Amino acid sequence: xxxxxxxxxxxxxxxxxxxxxxxxxxxxxxxxxxxxxxxxxxxxxxxxxxxxxxxxxxxxxxxxxxxxxxxxxxxxxxxxxxxxxxxxxxxxxxxxxxxxxxxxxxxxxxxxxxxxxxxxxxxxxxxxxxxxxxxxxxxxxxxxxxxxxxxxxxxxxxxxxxxxxxxxxxxxxxxxxxxxxxxxxxxxxxxxxxxxxxxxxxxxxxxxxxxxxxxxxxxxxxxxxxxxxxxxxxxxxxxxxxxxxxxxxxxxxxxx
Ligand code: ADP
Ligand code: MG
Numbered sequence: 001x002x003x004x005x006x007x008x009x010x011x012x013x014x015x016x017x018x019x020x021x022x023x024x025x026x027x028x029x030x031x032x033x034x035x036x037x038x039x040x041x042x043x044x045x046x047x048x049x050x051x052x053x054x055x056x057x058x059x060x061x062x063x064x065x066x067x068x069x070x071x072x073x074x075x076x077x078x079x080x081x082x083x084x085x086x087x088x089x090x091x092x093x094x095x096x097x098x099x100x101x102x103x104x105x106x107x108x109x110x111x112x113x114x115x116x117x118x119x120x121x122x123x124x125x126x127x128x129x130x131x132x133x134x135x136x137x138x139x140x141x142x143x144x145x146x147x148x149x150x151x152x153x154x155x156x157x158x159x160x161x162x163x164x165x166x167x168x169x170x171x172x173x174x175x176x177x178x179x180x181x182x183x184x185x186x187x188x189x190x191x192x193x194x195x196x197x198x199x200x201x202x203x204x205x206x207x208x209x210x211x212x213x214x215x216x217x218x219x220x221x222x223x224x225x226x227x228x229x230x231x232x233x234x235x236x237x238x239x240x241x242x243x244x245x246x247x248x249x250x251x252x253x254x255x256x
Contacts (some may be wrong), residue, residue, distance in 0.1 A: 002063045002171030003028040009058035019228045033207045035215040036225030042208040078165035080178040086149040093145040100128045172204045185255045
């Protein structure tokens with residue numbers, strides 16, 4: 001179970017309030033999109049969910065667990081960024097394996113014998129390689145494992161970034177404008193691929209975009225965000241047909 005409960009989460013940077021007591025319940029397995037114009041606080045909320053940033057007040061639960069103060073890698077979430085954030089000097093395979101290797105290292109550090117005896121290191125490395133290969137093949141990038149990011153197209157880099165999130169088998173995927181660096185045609189194709197991924201994995205997705213058609217075609221529900229507030233949270237057709245706030249109607253462009 002990995003639904004998410006956001007309970008009155010607020011965030012200020014100095015005197016500037018960026019999130020104003022945002023509350024939202026996201027169901028286990030839901031595809032929820034935060035939709036809003038640039039600067040409205042979408043990335044800030046996602047980073048707080050990932051544990052990369054800390055809220056000023058309020059509380060967060062993932063699954064049945066309150067995660068306030070829990071470190072990012074212990075949250076069972078994986079984040080895909082707009083910029084992909086791949087290591088340029090490492091191969092695709094090494095980039096994708098990195099989260100698994102980090103997890104293994106940190107679990108070894110907790111063992112009293114760490115450094116003296118590394119149980120089953122070779123077997124574990126082989127299993128990581130196998131997980132990476134299987135994931136890469138599922139994403140159609142199995143033939144690119146030995147390349148460096150600089151030798152890939154934008155779409156291929158995007159798949160590597162998704163693959164790196166997938167190998168961790170997180171309960172929650174957080175995606176921050178993952179398609180915004182792609183050209184229009186590829187963007188439409190990748191929407192379908194991400195939806196397919198969601199269907200196949202059945203885990204919770206929190207997706208961030210400023211692109212209405214992306215939000216409307218991909219989501220179970222859309223949360224329309226403006227100036228650090230959630231104005232309306234509803235299925236796409238309901239947001240179109242029945243915007244409950246004038247500012248939602250203005251943003252969506254439908255009269256009310
Ligand atoms: P979005 O992702 O919707 O474009 P962000 O969450 O990135 O919006 O930013 C929301 C607001 O918070 C913006 O006005 C931005 O300038 C501000 N902001 C974001 N991060 C910081 C920071 N580290 N320090 C100060 N202000 C920030
Ligand atoms: Mg952003």
